[in-house]
Amino acid sequence: MNSAGIRAIWAVxxxxxxxxxxxxxxxxxxxxxxxxxxFERAGEEVDPPKSVDRRDMSEFELVIDNPYAIxxxxxxxxxxxxxxxxxxxxxxxxxxxxxxxxxxxxxxHSWVTxxxxxxxxAIGTGLGILLAVGIVHSRVMxxxxxxxxIVSQTIPIIALAPMIxxxxxxxxxxGIIPKAIISAYLSFFPVVVGMVxxxxxxxxxxxxxxxxxxxxxxxxxWKLRLPASMPYLFTSLKIGIAASLVGAIVGELPTGAVxxxxxxxxxxxxxxxxxxxxxxxxxxxxxxxxxxxLLGLVERTVLKRMGMAQ
Amino acid sequence: MTxxxxxxxxxxxxxxxxxxxxxxxxxxTRIVRFVAPLVFGLTVIGIWELVVRGLEVPLVILPAPSLIxxxxxxxxxxxxxxxxxxIIKGALSGYIIGCGSAFLMAIAVDRWDFxxxxxxxxxxxxxxxxxxxxxxxxxxxxxxxxxxxxAVVVVMVFFPMLVNTVAGLREATAxxxxxxxxxxxxxxxxxLKLRLPAAMPFIFNGLKISTTLALIGAIVAEFFGSPTLGMGFRISTSVGQLSxxxxxxxxxxxxxxxxxxxxxxAMIEKAVTFWHPSQRG
Numbered sequence: 001m002n003s004a005g006i007r008a009i010w011a012v013x014x015x016x017x018x019x020x021x022x023x024x025x026x027x028x029x030x031x032x033x034x035x036x037x038x039f040e041r042a043g044e045e046v047d048p049p050k051s052v053d054r055r056d057m058s059e060f061e062l063v064i065d066n067p068y069a070i071x072x073x074x075x076x077x078x079x080x081x082x083x084x085x086x087x088x089x090x091x092x093x094x095x096x097x098x099x100x101x102x103x104x105x106x107x108x109h110s111w112v113t114x115x116x117x118x119x120x121x122a123i124g125t126g127l128g129i130l131l132a133v134g135i136v137h138s139r140v141m142x143x144x145x146x147x148x149x150i151v152s153q154t155i156p157i158i159a160l161a162p163m164i165x166x167x168x169x170x171x172x173x174x175g176i177i178p179k180a181i182i183s184a185y186l187s188f189f190p191v192v193v194g195m196v197x198x199x200x201x202x203x204x205x206x207x208x209x210x211x212x213x214x215x216x217x218x219x220x221x222w223k224l225r226l227p228a229s230m231p232y233l234f235t236s237l238k239i240g241i242a243a244s245l246v247g248a249i250v251g252e253l254p255t256g257a258v259x260x261x262x263x264x265x266x267x268x269x270x271x272x273x274x275x276x277x278x279x280x281x282x283x284x285x286x287x288x289x290x291x292x293x294l295l296g297l298v299e300r301t302v303l304k305r306m307g308m309a310q
Numbered sequence: 311m312t313x314x315x316x317x318x319x320x321x322x323x324x325x326x327x328x329x330x331x332x333x334x335x336x337x338x339t340r341i342v343r344f345v346a347p348l349v350f351g352l353t354v355i356g357i358w359e360l361v362v363r364g365l366e367v368p369l370v371i372l373p374a375p376s377l378i379x380x381x382x383x384x385x386x387x388x389x390x391x392x393x394x395x396x397i398i399k400g401a402l403s404g405y406i407i408g409c410g411s412a413f414l415m416a417i418a419v420d421r422w423d424f425x426x427x428x429x430x431x432x433x434x435x436x437x438x439x440x441x442x443x444x445x446x447x448x449x450x451x452x453x454x455x456x457x458x459x460x461a462v463v464v465v466m467v468f469f470p471m472l473v474n475t476v477a478g479l480r481e482a483t484a485x486x487x488x489x490x491x492x493x494x495x496x497x498x499x500x501x502l503k504l505r506l507p508a509a510m511p512f513i514f515n516g517l518k519i520s521t522t523l524a525l526i527g528a529i530v531a532e533f534f535g536s537p538t539l540g541m542g543f544r545i546s547t548s549v550g551q552l553s554x555x556x557x558x559x560x561x562x563x564x565x566x567x568x569x570x571x572x573x574x575x576a577m578i579e580k581a582v583t584f585w586h587p588s589q590r591g
Contacts, residue, residue: 155525
């Protein structure tokens with residue numbers, strides 16, 4: 001590895017380190033009131049001794065007056081802001097230590113969300129690519145559908161999610177399908193827009209060249225337009241899968257689903273289990289990072305084999 | 311059944327009309343570019359109305375567009391209150407705070423190379439994460455009112471905006487920077503006169519992405535708790551009461567607000583980056 005690469009890694013590690021330090025520092029004032037209340041209940045000496053007096057005091061003042069409580073702010077059971085190691089412990093406990101089939105295993109919940117995401121993503125991208133091909137080849141569709149696809153990007157269509165869940169529930173469809181539908185339409189539009197751009201990316205010179213070869217329309221599509229669209233496709237796939245995951249998570253909120261990362265978030269927020277919320281959030285983040293990273297890997301391999309990598 | 315038959319006829323008519331428009335002599339004029347999607351949209355709404363009436367689809371599955379329109383007109387005060395709560399108070403204030411702080415951060419990141427090396431990969435990583443998930447935490451911290459929604463929006467728009475602005479500030483070429491150097495321009499002169507204008511297309515790209523994210527953040531955050539008004543609140547409670555016409559009316563508001571917000575930013579972009587090739591055409 002060259003020195004620039006090492007420097008970049010150092011820079012990233014420094015930034016992450018600063019974030020973790022800041023996080024620890026922030027948990028002290030965030031949790032101090034709760035900790036002091038616990039101490040008071042346990043009969044220990046607190047300054048000031050009444051919780052009523054503490055309520056309106058600034059957190060920083062309380063920290064300075066009760067420095068011995070700082071340790072405890074990183075160990076609370078239901079902190080306002082759990083410390084990084086608490087989240088890491090919870091993640092470890094609920095992934096490695098629990099059996100996968102257990103209802104408390106995050107791997108189980110992640111799988112519930114992931115399966116809906118993947119199903120929806122497959123449907124959404126499949127249909128999206130088909131529509132993009134249609135738009136590129138048919139002037140009518142280009143004129144009438146494309147503006148709506150673009151407008152849909154500016155609308156928070158995720159607001160439809162609760163309705164889709166409930167309507168499908170009332171006609172007897174539940175489980176993975178409603179969530180997959182939400183994931184599908186969220187990934188559908190980015191793929192359509194990106195893919196249309198990609199299929200149109202060959203310039204006039206290249207199209208003319210094919211014309212001089214007397215290539216048919218379908219040859220033009222398979223040998224020029226489709227390969228040329230690949231970089232655009234992968235860019236929009238990465239946007240699409242992130243949107244799909246958000247869709248699956250939000251799809252788990254309205255019916256009070258019992259399984260999935262969204263359900264963990266919601267249950268955590270009902271019962272004030274902050275550590276559980278944070279661990280579900282990190283599980284979702286890791287999942288998203290893995291999915292986007294995996295697509296990036298596929299992208300690099302495919303573009304390399306096609307000779308398009310820069 | 312006749313209504314369903316009418317729907318099929320309407321579909322064929324819409325298709326015929328648009329293919330005439332698309333292959334006609336005026337196909338590339340602005341009017342056709344405006345009318346064709348309109349015809350498509352109206353056809354879809356017409357078919358929706360006819361099919362829902364024809365098959366007598368129950369209200370709890372899909373209300374007809376006419377019912378939605380009636381509901382929309384009847385509950386304008388409610389919709390307006392929800393709009394103010396969610397869009398103006400929640401989304402807009404979060405958008406301004408988030409984009410503003412991301413912009414200031416981007417200037418710092420651009421100035422110190424080490425910060426750029428370290429923060430940009432982290433920013434790119436965070437931009438792809440499902441950040442709406444922070445909503446339950448922020449609702450717990452900032453309470454049920456719009457402050458927590460604004461906080462969610464700040465977190466959501468910050469990183470896309472940061473990444474775009476930093477990319478934009480590096481857009482001026484070495485030659486242009488050298489020219490400023492030969493003029494003996496100070497850092498801030500070169501920043502204000504060269505690099506900031508050159509960054510504008512990127513900054514506006516970030517601002518445009520953020521408009522949608524802001525609305526998503528503000529609405530989804532309300533699913534985790536809100537006072538008894540707001541678009542997300544109305545959607546989730548109306549879904550619970552199976553009054554889907556209200557849900558659709560709220561979605562119409564969200565769609566109008568989303569396009570208007572985006573359109574506004576795009577209009578400002580047009581005025582600011584009139585020199586850019588993509589705006590000249």
